[in-house]
Amino acid sequence: MAQHLFKNFLEDQNVYILNVSYWQKTVTKILAESDRQNTRFKEYLNTSFANGTPFLDGNPIFNALFENNKAIRIIQEEPESNEVVIAAWLDQVETIPELVIALELSKESKQIADDFIKAWIAENVDVKKMQRLIKDKTIDKEALQDTDTIVRFAICTRNDDYEDLQPLKIYQIDEFSRNGYIRVIDEFGKDYLYPDNYFIPIELPQTIEQTLLAVSHNIAI
Amino acid sequence: MVHRGRIQAQGGGVEKSVSWSRETPPTKKEGLNMINTLENQLSPSDAKIRAKAFEKARSFVNKAANNGGVDAQVSKSFRVKETKDVRVDIEVIIGKAFI
Numbered sequence: 001m002a003q004h005l006f007k008n009f010l011e012d013q014n015v016y017i018l019n020v021s022y023w024q025k026t027v028t029k030i031l032a033e034s035d036r037q038n039t040r041f042k043e044y045l046n047t048s049f050a051n052g053t054p055f056l057d058g059n060p061i062f063n064a065l066f067e068n069n070k071a072i073r074i075i076q077e078e079p080e081s082n083e084v085v086i087a088a089w090l091d092q093v094e095t096i097p098e099l100v101i102a103l104e105l106s107k108e109s110k111q112i113a114d115d116f117i118k119a120w121i122a123e124n125v126d127v128k129k130m131q132r133l134i135k136d137k138t139i140d141k142e143a144l145q146d147t148d149t150i151v152r153f154a155i156c157t158r159n160d161d162y163e164d165l166q167p168l169k170i171y172q173i174d175e176f177s178r179n180g181y182i183r184v185i186d187e188f189g190k191d192y193l194y195p196d197n198y199f200i201p202i203e204l205p206q207t208i209e210q211t212l213l214a215v216s217h218n219i220a221i
Numbered sequence: 222m223v224h225r226g227r228i229q230a231q232g233g234g235v236e237k238s239v240s241w242s243r244e245t246p247p248t249k250k251e252g253l254n255m256i257n258t259l260e261n262q263l264s265p266s267d268a269k270i271r272a273k274a275f276e277k278a279r280s281f282v283n284k285a286a287n288n289g290g291v292d293a294q295v296s297k298s299f300r301v302k303e304t305k306d307v308r309v310d311i312e313v314i315i316g317k318a319f320i
Contacts, residue, residue, distance in 0.1 A: 035306070044294060045294055046293065047292055047295075049284070049288030049290070050289035050290045050292050051288045051289035052289065053288045060296070063296075073296065073298075077300075080302070085302065085303075087300060088308060090230070093296070102298065117314075120266070161266075175305055176250060181233075181266070183233060183305075192234035194268065
């Protein structure tokens with residue numbers, strides 16, 4: 001169960017201001033703890049309308065361009081559940097790589113966000129390593145909690161409207177969604193969303209599952 | 222002065238965008254039309270899953286118009302919750318938008 005922080009940040013402007021300051025202090029602390037206290041950063045996005053009225057919507061609640069030519073944008077969403085909600089992806093601002101973190105702020109999601117910020121800025125990991133870290137830390141826990149076992153594969157049962165799908169073929173599941181969609185990975189390693197009723201999730205014996213996962217990661221067994 | 226920006230549908234294997242680069246800033250009406258154009262470019266399932274995100278994008282354009290528009294650089298991502306990165310982005314890269 002997530003322990004939310006600054007829960008009413010969208011309702012109370014004073015809380016919002018404290019919340020913004022909290023993120024600034026968080027980043028400063030992460031840099032200091034990594035012996036990077038001299039790393040300078042500045043805002044690169046405008047977070048007010050043209051008449052000066054601030055957005056105050058948490059989108060983003062923090063943004064910074066760092067001197068190692070990387071950027072971070074944090075989007076804080078209104079808490080809607082008791083679960084730990086966090087997602088992240090890499091984007092590009094002109095030529096500058098940008099880490100985007102979207103979360104419902106809780107003690108638990110904050111810990112993951114801290115790890116992302118530390119890796120991206122303090123440890124200066126490259127895009128590939130960052131993508132791996134994001135994937136490792138933001139696996140779709142909600143879907144996995146619905147069952148006692150981790151379902152990693154599904155059989156396609158139909159392909160009407162989606163001719164790229166092959167019925168009877170086994171696909172690796174990348175992510176479940178509660179909106180009635182499932183993200184699967186094709187034979188080229190690309191992930192796509194499809195309606196979840198086009199698939200039947202399957203449990204496989206561990207040895208077979210490991211073999212298939214190894215194949216999908218191009219690891220020689 | 223050039224005004225430049227784009228509205229994108231991203232994530233989940235989708236990467237579609239509608240962009241502008243012109244001497245006058247796009248109006249609220251033009252911004253909303255661009256969102257509609259982008260939504261119509263998607264498959265029904267890709268549009269459906271982003272329905273709320275498109276609504277939030279429209280709401281932002283409306284709010285911007287009520288407050289004199291926005292000046293670059295603005296970057297908004299309206300994410301579909303419970304997905305990793307399925308979203309609709311609005312980027313105002315240079316100049317003004319949604320007046």
